[in-house]
Amino acid sequence: MQKLMKLTAALAAMAIPVQAVAQECTNDVWNKVMERGKLVAGVKADYKPWGYRDTDGSIVGMEVDLVADVAAKMGVDYELVPVVGSNRLAFLEQGQIDMFIATMTDLHDRRKIVGIPSPNYYSSGTNILSPKALGFKEWVQLRDKPVCAVQGAFFNKLIEERYGANIVAFQGTAEAKQALRDKKCVAFAFDDSGLMSTLATGDWEDFEMPLPTEDAASWGLAVPKAEENCIFGRFMSGMQYYWHREGRLIALEDKWGIRQTAYLAEQAEKFKDHLPAE
Amino acid sequence: MNGLEDFFVQLADDYPRWNFIWLYDARQADRILTGLWMTIKLSIACVLLSVVIGVVGALLQGSKNALVRSLIQGYIQFFRNTPPLVQLLFFYFALGQFTPVVVGPDGWTEQPIISNVGWAIISLSFFAGAFNVEIFRAGIEAVPNTTREAATSLGMGNLQTFAYVVFPLSLRVSIPALNNNLVNLVKTTTQAYAVAVPELLYESVSVWNDYPSAQNPTMLLLLVTYLALVGVLVFGMNTWERNMRIPGYGN
Numbered sequence: 001m002q003k004l005m006k007l008t009a010a011l012a013a014m015a016i017p018v019q020a021v022a023q024e025c026t027n028d029v030w031n032k033v034m035e036r037g038k039l040v041a042g043v044k045a046d047y048k049p050w051g052y053r054d055t056d057g058s059i060v061g062m063e064v065d066l067v068a069d070v071a072a073k074m075g076v077d078y079e080l081v082p083v084v085g086s087n088r089l090a091f092l093e094q095g096q097i098d099m100f101i102a103t104m105t106d107l108h109d110r111r112k113i114v115g116i117p118s119p120n121y122y123s124s125g126t127n128i129l130s131p132k133a134l135g136f137k138e139w140v141q142l143r144d145k146p147v148c149a150v151q152g153a154f155f156n157k158l159i160e161e162r163y164g165a166n167i168v169a170f171q172g173t174a175e176a177k178q179a180l181r182d183k184k185c186v187a188f189a190f191d192d193s194g195l196m197s198t199l200a201t202g203d204w205e206d207f208e209m210p211l212p213t214e215d216a217a218s219w220g221l222a223v224p225k226a227e228e229n230c231i232f233g234r235f236m237s238g239m240q241y242y243w244h245r246e247g248r249l250i251a252l253e254d255k256w257g258i259r260q261t262a263y264l265a266e267q268a269e270k271f272k273d274h275l276p277a278e
Numbered sequence: 279m280n281g282l283e284d285f286f287v288q289l290a291d292d293y294p295r296w297n298f299i300w301l302y303d304a305r306q307a308d309r310i311l312t313g314l315w316m317t318i319k320l321s322i323a324c325v326l327l328s329v330v331i332g333v334v335g336a337l338l339q340g341s342k343n344a345l346v347r348s349l350i351q352g353y354i355q356f357f358r359n360t361p362p363l364v365q366l367l368f369f370y371f372a373l374g375q376f377t378p379v380v381v382g383p384d385g386w387t388e389q390p391i392i393s394n395v396g397w398a399i400i401s402l403s404f405f406a407g408a409f410n411v412e413i414f415r416a417g418i419e420a421v422p423n424t425t426r427e428a429a430t431s432l433g434m435g436n437l438q439t440f441a442y443v444v445f446p447l448s449l450r451v452s453i454p455a456l457n458n459n460l461v462n463l464v465k466t467t468t469q470a471y472a473v474a475v476p477e478l479l480y481e482s483v484s485v486w487n488d489y490p491s492a493q494n495p496t497m498l499l500l501l502v503t504y505l506a507l508v509g510v511l512v513f514g515m516n517t518w519e520r521n522m523r524i525p526g527y528g529n
Contacts, residue, residue: 086487090493134384145387
């Protein structure tokens with residue numbers, strides 16, 4: 001057994017570039033983007049209105065606008081790569097994208113894999129979309145009932161463990177919503193802000209978002225782990241700081257018809273310059 | 279056992295990309311095991327059903343009734359020439375609406391008589407079955423006409439000739455191609471993931487969504503597991519092929 005362990009450890013060690021050494025900034029990705037003159041960014045393509053396909057097939061949305069802003073400040077073009085919850089970290093790690101802004105909740109385990117520069121740019125909580133006819137009032141009412149969801153959402157696990165719901169997770173929001181309409185589940189668990197905009201489309205009149213929102217969590221954008229404390233990571237921190245300070249995010253919420261979140265107002269207040277009025 | 283668990287906890291600490299979480303966290307281990315069990319059940323059901331479809335289809339292909347023959351031909355063209363993933367989505371989301379439903383105890387959910395697992399089995403079996411029909415046809419057509427005539431001259435009827443002479447001989451010709459197709463089928467069960475059937479890929483993706491640090495080990499597990507599953511199938515098929523061997527027939 002001892003031998004097996006040593007062997008496994010040795011194999012694992014070989015497979016992983018030693019991270020402890022990776023302290024010095026080589027700024028590989030940043031330099032690559034600058035040389036190429038193009039930023040390749042991962043965004044959602046099924047997450048209205050943060051990132052979704054317009055009628056002409058192009059990807060638009062609030063986060064796409066943020067990517068455009070990043071590229072403009074870097075002085076480069078940008079290319080969008082659609083990602084989903086279950087592949088965005090791997091895409092970034094493998095270098096298929098240079099960074100992503102893709103509705104990702106900032107979590108410890110994710111920070112081990114990718115660089116998530118502070119401050120976070122957004123925040124949302126978890127709620128459900130359910131038929132008014134069922135009249136849900138509390139989360140515990142979901143026990144042992146089928147609840148549709150999307151693969152990759154961190155709260156799937158919480159709803160399962162905390163309330164005993166049976167999560168039926170599909171690959172995209174379209175399938176999950178269709179399954180709810182087809183009565184394959186009693187609710188669709190998702191970000192409250194995403195659900196608000198779904199309800200706002202007017203196609204969901206018999207549905208509601210009935211529960212108290214839970215697990216308010218911050219959204220982080222991501223750069224490669226090695227660049228977290230180098231130019232790219234610091235630059236993205238700066239971008240987020242200015243987005244908050246200048247009210248850019250709040251303006252984008254308005255533009256995309258997203259209900260105003262208290263979080264953005266708080267951040268704008270927090271980062272404003274505290275100079276006495278003249 | 280505890281020592282081993284500690285080892286993997288330590289490994290995850292030292293190497294954040296190699297978190298073998300399902301080796302020390304009972305909940306994640308449970309997910310992987312239920313996923314594996316579902317994959318095995320799916321594979322067995324689909325392999326058996328697709329072989330049955332193949333045999334029946336090949337038999338009906340030789341029917342004297344032109345309508346039956348064209349029905350089989352239509353079935354083959356439809357299932358063989360469209361992607362299995364599209365079939366699966368079509369069955370589950372489109373046809374699924376027309377199947378009778380049982381209203382759940384909550385008064386809202388309608389449990390279709392055919393569940394997502396049911397649709398996965400049906401769609402994947404029919405997909406692989408379409409190939410199996412052609413595989414068995416190849417075998418049947420490889421049986422010399424003189425052999426059939428010999429059987430007829432012994433007073434055997436059509437069905438008897440098929441069951442006792444043509445089919446057993448054709449099987450020997452069909453096995454290598456059948457082997458290929460069934461191996462493919464076992465791998466294609468991963469597509470059931472698209473309609474949220476909790477098979478191994480679904481559970482694995484769920485695990486690495488919750489623990490991105492477990493992605494590499496879980497992908498490794500997937501690779502090894504499918505190699506093992508296909509290995510078992512191929513071993514079984516090869517043993518069968520050897521047992522079926524008739525000295526002097528083929529090689």
